[in-house]
Amino acid sequence: MVSYPDSQGAERSLTVRRPPSVTSHSSRASTSRRHRPQRSHLGGSSYQPQNEFPVFTHTGDVEILIANGRKELRYLLHKLILTQCSGFFEAGLSEEWASAGESPQAGGSSLVRMLPGAPQAKKKWTYELDWGQDDEIPTLVQKKVHETPPPSQPPPTRNKPPPPQAGFFRSMANFSSLHVPVAQSDPDDDIFRDYDNLFRVFYNYPPALDPVNIANAYVECKSLLQIADMYDAVDVIGPRVDHHLLRFQGRLWKQIAKYPPSYLKLGYMARSKAIFSEAMIHVVGQWPLGIPQLRGQVAESVLELIEDKVDELDELKAKIEVKLSRLTITTSRGERVTPSNNWLEWMAVSLFRQWLAENTTPPPTPILKSSPRQSSLRTPALRTPAPPPPFNTGRIFRLIGQGGTSYLGHDECKRFLKLSPEHYNRENLKRFERRIEEVKNKAKDLVKPLMRNFLELDLREGGLPYLTCTRIDVQEFPWDEV
Template sequence: MVSHMELEQSSDTFARRGPSSVASSGRRHGRSSRHQRHGSYISQDFPEFTNTGDVEIIIKAGSRTNRYLLHRLYLTQCSGFFEASTSQEWSRGTGTDGSAGELARIGEGSGSDTTRNRGMKKRWRYELDPGANRDDVPMLVQKEEAAVSLFGANDGRPPPPRSKPPASNGSFFRSVANLSLSSHGHTPPPPISQEDQDLLTDYDNLFRIFYNHTPALDSIDIATAYIQCKSLLTLADLYDALAVVGPRIDHHLLQFNSRLFKQIAKYPPSYLKLGLLAQSKTIYQEALIHVVGAWPQGERHIRHQLPESVLEIIEDKVEDLADIVGRIEGRLFRLSLTTARGERVSPYNHYLDWLVVSLFRQWLADATSPPPPPPPPSRSQTAPARSSHGHGFQSSRGGPSNSISTQIQPYSPNTITQPTNIGRSLRQIGLAPSTYLLHEECKRFLKLSPELYSRDNLKKFERRMDDLKVLARDATKPLMKCNLLGGGEGVLYLTCTKIEERDFVWLD
């Protein structure tokens, strides 16, 4: 436990450091040394340290107001915003003369000034500014604050002695009586919106983490926890405190275990951004593998949400994966069976086995190709229909043409695109050979040659198809490795992307 004297001495030491600009406080993820300086101090006086607090913070949202009286020492350890705004260059904290700057040291100056300065300390005050417009992000702004005396008065002097008690004030006592009566009625405070309540909760969680208290985050519903964590990380990013807040968020979400990995598989782009802000290797890596495997699904969303450095990593990984897939596809199309003499089968040396290879190659081509475009609409579908009123046109769907709108579908890993289609087919070859080119399909194909169809030939055909499937499974092994911590069950795309240490951009 840190004593009051030690805390005040530490705060004074921080106040005497050289000025640091806002630009130098740093906005790069994970690069700040504040995370290493953040200690494990826990105090039961949170959120108002009446005796030692030197930074007053007022958070007002709707009809509610939260007041914090915290320590500059801890705020500057955890936040670049507070480190810069309480520095000599930027600070509005007041000294003994009522103006910004350093406190006069005890013992300096004449006797009367020394007496007045004794017991004084510097204080900063911040208030939440909602902004001029509705779209503005609420932000703490520093306000002028008078010097605070240990005696409780703003002028730094003890109150003058009184020769007799003041005269009674009847109106004062009536006001107190009315206040007492209203308090017995338990008048509830006016309600506030959910948005305002969330804002108060975010700031409270932010300061709780600064003082090593557990933040109030949902530990049952992971969807709610995600929203809370994302909002808190956004706030921490605003005050350059990700290095301190991120590990708390990472620890909280990892407690969901398998449920977390299932959510990441459903919403990879969203969790990729969250993992980046939280500087969570686990969440970031898991989401990045999903994003690369399902690319270009979610590309539009990702390009608007992530920094260029992450986009470059995604594009490099997608290109590397496409190169490997191309080589494996070429190898699969070149697969063939051999005769007893070791020759590749052909229509001239073993026609039945050559048919096996032909059917496999046709299936592979169909399975790895994009679906054909839809047929063009007929003339009756494209011709506009005259409305019943004799003016204007109606769409072929029967409603006004301007009522037809294109809806953007939410991101889904199971939406079939060309890369996803290839990935699904390759995973089928490498992991589930018993799910394609089965008995009925082989039988239907062989019946196309009535002169060859017989029970014995069908058995030989299926046996040779199994031999070819084994060769195909071996050829796809480089793509079958799953690097997901949550496993690849139910995933239709490739999950073999390897994430290296250099891919964690906040470590650069």
């Protein structure tokens, strides 16, 4: 929303959208470029005003000053570029916004501009960073529009460099003996870095983000995206962040597996289909583990997509559970085994069904009876039991999909058969294990739809205890609906 100032006001501001919070992190401060003066053909050096990023002396018309009393960054950029990249600047530099601050006395300057032969004035906009309160994100505030007449003559040319200060050579000779103090990092370095990266991307320069440490890169990318969201520039900044993080390749996928809710939020902010999909698969597989980190912190469309995918996964698991519970084997004559036609083989099927039921059914809620002494305690933490971890059957389906000796192995079969001493012998044990293996092979085929993996993460280094068969189709990304 744009708020227009009074005609006599010296400052004007735009209301920008602020994210809930920004965690400050230490990082390297952005450094400005150094430019060597061009040498003249006469042997001396000529002074040439800078006309490239970040200061376009000849063509820039929007001045931006970011300073905190200890450090200063100055930009002289173009209205055209800023309005194309940012909705904030598109509104603030519009003709409607500019005319709102014009006073009736400004007509004289307009008359001068209209006189034939008069030098054309150049309109300039100025923004300064308002640091606000400690818990607020510093934002740019537009100052009063002013007009500067074009220079009537070229800038002065310096024929030779200025003479060095007294004692310069002597001090340089003794430089090695001097103690040079280490510069202290500025607590506002993160803000300087984020704004510098914002304008660098606007001018198609790569942002200064950590290329080695992916944890630092995540923090810097998240902070940059929050600034971009404030200035309605995510469409421009998001692809740059996506490109930078994807360069980490395998390390990125491992980090997403460690912190899926965090990367889901970042992937949504950056409009990164690769990062968002990877994180979504982990979140759905572990659900409802990620509820505290996502509810109230992401858009409702994201939560709706998560819940839809969780429902789809639960429905698929329920269908396969029914098939597994009905799984059976047949006798040599092709008949379904029963207690009457083959007791031993029927016991093999029964053991599998019992194992499946125990491991796919949530455990019963324990009934705690507090003693009189416990009930007299007033501390709630001592009376209230800790909530049990979320029940997730993904690990069980992965065991079934793996087959072999991953479950119901030799020792379990032997222990089970010993419960009927009259049937326990070496021959029956071998026969029993063969039939168990047959049941497990059939079960392995049934769970194949749940064993699909749509992650970029290489699972050969180690499996996950939850399912990763969730798939996000192209038309399902929540930002495409807006």
